[in-house]
Amino acid sequence: MNIDVILGLQWGDEGKGKIVDYLADKYDIVARFQGGPNAGHTLVFDGKKYVLHTIPSGVFRPHLINLIGNGVVIDPITFEKELKGLDAADVKYLDRLYISQKAHLILPTHRLLDAANEKAKGKSKIGSTLRGIGPTYMDRTGRNGLRVGDINKIDFKERYERLKQKHLSILSSLPQVDFDLEEEETKWFASMESLRKIPQVNSEYYVNRCLKYGKRILAEGAQGSMLDVDFGTYPFVTSSNTVTAGVCVGLGVSPDKIGEVIGITKAYCTRVGSGPFPSELFDETGERLRKEGHEFGATTGRPRRCGWIDLPQLKYTIMLNGVTQLVLTKIDVLNIFKELKVGVKYIIDGKETEEVPYEIPENIKLVYEEHKGWVQSLAEAVSFEDLPLEAKNYVAALEEQLGVPITMVSTGPDRKELLLRKAH
Ligand code: GDP
Ligand code: IMO
Ligand code: MG
Numbered sequence: 001m002n003i004d005v006i007l008g009l010q011w012g013d014e015g016k017g018k019i020v021d022y023l024a025d026k027y028d029i030v031a032r033f034q035g036g037p038n039a040g041h042t043l044v045f046d047g048k049k050y051v052l053h054t055i056p057s058g059v060f061r062p063h064l065i066n067l068i069g070n071g072v073v074i075d076p077i078t079f080e081k082e083l084k085g086l087d088a089a090d091v092k093y094l095d096r097l098y099i100s101q102k103a104h105l106i107l108p109t110h111r112l113l114d115a116a117n118e119k120a121k122g123k124s125k126i127g128s129t130l131r132g133i134g135p136t137y138m139d140r141t142g143r144n145g146l147r148v149g150d151i152n153k154i155d156f157k158e159r160y161e162r163l164k165q166k167h168l169s170i171l172s173s174l175p176q177v178d179f180d181l182e183e184e185e186t187k188w189f190a191s192m193e194s195l196r197k198i199p200q201v202n203s204e205y206y207v208n209r210c211l212k213y214g215k216r217i218l219a220e221g222a223q224g225s226m227l228d229v230d231f232g233t234y235p236f237v238t239s240s241n242t243v244t245a246g247v248c249v250g251l252g253v254s255p256d257k258i259g260e261v262i263g264i265t266k267a268y269c270t271r272v273g274s275g276p277f278p279s280e281l282f283d284e285t286g287e288r289l290r291k292e293g294h295e296f297g298a299t300t301g302r303p304r305r306c307g308w309i310d311l312p313q314l315k316y317t318i319m320l321n322g323v324t325q326l327v328l329t330k331i332d333v334l335n336i337f338k339e340l341k342v343g344v345k346y347i348i349d350g351k352e353t354e355e356v357p358y359e360i361p362e363n364i365k366l367v368y369e370e371h372k373g374w375v376q377s378l379a380e381a382v383s384f385e386d387l388p389l390e391a392k393n394y395v396a397a398l399e400e401q402l403g404v405p406i407t408m409v410s411t412g413p414d415r416k417e418l419l420l421r422k423a424h
Contacts, residue, residue, distance in 0.1 A: 001211045002259030003031075005247050007221030009317040011271035013297070013304065014264040015329035015410060017041025020057035020220045022415055023262075028215040029065040030058025031207065033250030034240040035222030036073035036106060036136070038129040040298025045415040050089065051298050055082050056220050059093055066093070069203055070102035071240065071250020073136045074148065075111075077184075080191035099195075100203035101149030107160070108184035109167035110135040116174035126236055127273025129299050137239035139163070148200055151192060204252025211257060219247045225317035226271075233360060236275025244321040263323035263404070265314055267331040267394075270304040272297050276360035279307035279343045293333040310343040310366065311401055316356045318404055326402065328395060329410040332378045332417075340394060341368040344401070371397060378411040384421045395421075 006023070008014040021043045024030050037053040043060060044050075052059070054074055056066040068074065086093055110132030117134070118125045128134060139145040144163060150156055210217060221242055226232045228242040240246060244261050247253065268289055271277045280286065286306045289295065295304035317323075334340055343366035345352050352367065374388035381387050387395075387409075399406045409419045 001214050001216060003211065003217040003219055003247065003253055003257050004260040004262065005219045005221065005244055005258060006262045006264065007242065007244065007321060008224030009263040009265045009314055009321070009323070010224045010269050011226045011277070012224040013270060013272065014224060014266050016221060016264050017043050017052060017057045018329070018410065018413065018415065019264055019327050019408070020218065021060060022418055023218060024058035024061045024064055026216065027058065027064065027218040029067055029210060029217045030056040031067040031069050031217060031219050031251055032056045032072050032222065033069045033219050034071040034242060034246045035238065036133055037075050037078040037131045038133045038238060038299060039222035042298050042413065043415070044413040050085065053082060053299065054079050055097065058218070059086065059097065060091060064096065066097045067203060068099045068103055069251040070100040071246060073104045073106050073133060074099070075106035075132065076191040076195045077187050080194040083194050094197065098199050098201045098203070098206070099148050101147065101200045102203070103148045104136055104140045104145045105148060106132040106136045107146065107163060108181060108188050109164050112171060112177065112179045112181060113167055115177040115179060116171055119175040119177055125274060134239045148195070151195065207251050207253055219251060225320055226313065231320055233275045236273065260325060261321050261323050262325045262327060263318060263321060264327045264329060265309070266329050267334055268309050269307045270295050272302050272304045277305055277307060278313070278346060278360060278364045279310040279366050280305050281307045288336060289333065292336055293330055308341040308343055308368065309398070312343070312346055312354045313356060314402055315354065318402060323404050325407040326404050327408040327410065328398065328406050331391065331409055332411045334373060335375065335377060337373040338375055340371040340373050342371060342398065343367070344369050381411060381419060384409060384419045387419070
């Protein structure tokens with residue numbers, strides 16, 4: 001068997017959680033392969049809303065195994081909160097949630113470092129979620145990190161202290177930030193109890209064995225390709241590889257095991273945090289997109305920056321990921337517009353290009369193609385064919401220009417608000 005992948009093609013928050021939750025039913029295992037509690041994946045079904053940060057979005061499907069892979073970074077405090085949320089929702093997870101022994105731990109001082117680093121950057125801050133992601137991945141690469149497999153070792157506390165001291169010495173040269181380290185440490189060690197209850201696995205063997213025995217695995221991406229540490233809008237990116245290649249190193253599968261790559265894009269575009277965003281709208285239209293799309297971060301509550309869909313950007317991330325199918329989400333948010341715009345080319349220093357440049361300059365402009373809006377609710381549509389002609393045309397135009405079939409169109413946050421579409 002091959003492993004299928006779902007990932008975001010923009011700057012995150014494309015609706016990955018919803019689509020993973022929907023598709024999970026067809027799989028035996030859902031596995032996260034990168035990122036950590038900087039992610040906020042929202043699921044809506046049976047009139048309730050859930051937000052997951054570290055736990056894979058397959059957890060609400062009974063009998064499905066959920067795996068947190070080696071490429072993920074875990075904060076035991078957030079993790080415990082998520083488990084409590086599942087307990088409250090009466091979701092049984094104990095025999096079907098596994099963690100890789102090789103996943104790295106986010107320490108309280110990683111979060112403190114994140115905040116101090118951002119403060120030191122001043123105006124050029126990244127706009128991090130302050131979940132300690134960057135400093136934890138730095139310690140992983142620097143070969144200093146603590147891993148989940150270390151938590152039961154007798155010298156775990158000493159190793160923790162050593163790493164903490166290292167952090168404290170770095171912190172002495174950074175600006176002070178409000179952070180009660182003692183209190184956070186107490187919480188951190190207390191939450192370790194919950195982490196210990198979750199079975200740890202040698203996940204690369206586990207995943208490959210499952211594939212060999214015909215189990216269907218879905219890899220769930222976090223963030224989006226434009227936040228990839230190598231290919232995103234560096235340095236305004238996250239600290240992991242969010243592209244398909246990240247699945248291989250974040251789960252321990254070889255490239256030939258990658259099957260379908262399902263790329264998710266909103267019918268428009270958003271970004272949260274700092275950094276370039278060519279199609280960003282600073283006018284009333286941007287405001288209307290934010291309001292209509294409830295564009296406020298699922299992790300930090302920050303307002304998301306909004307703009308029209310940007311095809312050169314999407315072509316770039318489709319190329320990087322080897323996308324085989326596209327899912328278009330939040331098309332209903334466009335219901336209010338008489339006229340829709342689609343960015344088809346960049347103009348940089350007076351020259352037209354379809355390439356995302358090394359650094360996106362501030363003066364970048366987009367050439368837009370205009371499309372007629374449908375200006376009506378899509379709530380009644382139960383199949384793609386039920387959509388108004390203008391909506392069908394919009395989807396067909398995107399599909400034609402992107403060159404990849406759009407197999408699903410999402411018309412609302414609920415699990416059921418999804419229109420399946422045959423590949424053309
Ligand atoms: P993720 O990080 O990619 O999982 O996305 P988020 O959960 O951060 O953000 C997506 C938001 O859009 C969530 O509030 C979802 O409930 C919501 N959402 C997902 N699909 C749709 C859709 O088709 N229409 C609308 N209106 N909302 C959607
Ligand atoms: P999901 O999985 C949107 C952004 C932050 C910041 C930058 C670096 O919900 O799509 P970090 O905390 O990683 O150091 O922040 O990346 N960011 C996200 N934006 N969705 C996410 O995840 C994000 N995770 C990180 O806003 O600009
Ligand atoms: Mg999100």
